[in-house]
Amino acid sequence: MLSNSPRILVADDHTLVAELCRKLLETEFEVVGVVNDGRTMVRSACELKPDVIVVDIGMPVLNGLDAAKQVKAAMPAVKILFLTMNSHIEVAAEAFRRGASGYLLKTCAATELVTAVHAVLCGKSYISESLCKDEINYLRRKDSKLEDERLTERQREVLQLLAEGKVMKEIGDILNMTTRTVAFHKYRIMESLGARSNAELVRYAVRNHMVSA
Template sequence: MQKPKVLLADDHSLIVAALGKLLEPEFEIVGTVSDGRELLLIAPKLKPDVVVIDLSMPSLNGMDAGQQLKKAMPLIKLIVLTMSENSELAAHALAQWASGYLLKKSAGPELVIAIRDVLRGKPYVTPKMAQGLAEEFVRNPRPDHVRTLTSRQREVLQLVAEGHTIKEIGTILHIAPRTAAFHKYRIMENFGIHTSAGLVRFAIDQKVLIEP
C-alpha cells in the first residue's frame, strides 16, 4: 500500500530532520522547503497529500503561503506546526486554509495523529490551544486582520521588513523595482508610516512578520 505523501515546510533544518525521522515509518517525505515562496513552487510538482508548514518563514510567511497554496491546490491538507500560541493567528489559519494546528513543543506522536486525522477529513487542533481558539472564534468568528493589505503589498512588506533592497524585492517577486517601490510607499502613505522601524513594527502587527 502506497504511503501518504508529506512535504515539510520549515526553515529550521534540525526540526525538519527530526520530523522526517518521526514520520518516515508511516509516511513518504517527498521533499522539504525552507520558505513560503519555495513551497509555492515545489508543492504543485511534488503533489503531496499533506504539507506540514511553519508560520514563521522568510521571504513569504507560512500564513500567506498556506492561503495561496490552498487556492492553487484545494484538495491538499495543510497542518500548521509552529511555536506561536497566538489564538488569533490559529483562528485565521483554521478558518481560511489549515486543516490542523499544532505547537512545536507538543509535536512528536501528536503530529502523526494529526496527519492521520486530516487525511480522513477531520480537522485537528492541539488540546493546548483548544480553549483559546474557542474564545477567539466567539470574539471574532471571521478574523479579518489580513484584509487591510493586498497580497502583493503583504509580500513587499515582508521583504522590506526583512531588510531586502527595492532592487532585491523586484528580483524576488519578478516585478520592476519601481513597482516594488510604489507598493512600499503606498503602504507607508496609507498607514502613516515614516521610518523603516515603523514598517517592521507594522509588519509584525499585520502578522506579515510572524514572530516565533
C-alpha cells in the first residue's frame, strides 16, 4: 500500500481472526500491527499512531472496553472499531460511551469490515445491521449500566487479572507494582463491591464483561 494509506492496528486474542483481518484490510489500508491483548494494544497505539484500531471486546490482561477508553484518553483522534461476537445491546452502547466509532459483529460478511473502516475514517458511526441502532443510541445516552464508578481504572485492571486467575506476584509484574500494592487494591476492590470471596469478584468481572464466563 502507499505510505499515505490509513494506518490500521488489529487487536484480537484469536490469532486466526487477527490474521484474517490483516489479510482482508491490507488490500486497502496499511496494517501497522497485530496484537493479542489490551495492554499491548494501548502501548502499540501510542507507538504506532494508527488511524483506526479494530479491537475485540474479550481480550486477556486488559479487555477491549477498558483498553479503548485508555487509548481514546491518550489519542482522542483515533477511531475505535469493535469487532466482536458480543451482540448484547448494552455492551454495544457501553462501547460507544468508551469512545467507539463503530461496532461490528464477527458474523458479518468480510466486506462489511472494510466498509465499516471506511465509514469511521469519514467520521461516521457504524453499527452492524443485525443490531438495533435506535436502541443502542438510546442506551448510550443514558447513565452507564456497565461502568461502575466505584472502581478506579487501576482497580479494574487488577480485578480483571484476578478474575483471570493470576496470582499477586504476576499481577504486580504486569502492572509494575509491588505485591503489597496489589493486595491493597484487592482489599479496596472487595470493600467497594461488598465482595467476600474471589468467586464473587470473578462473577462481578464476568457480569461486567471484563472477562468471559
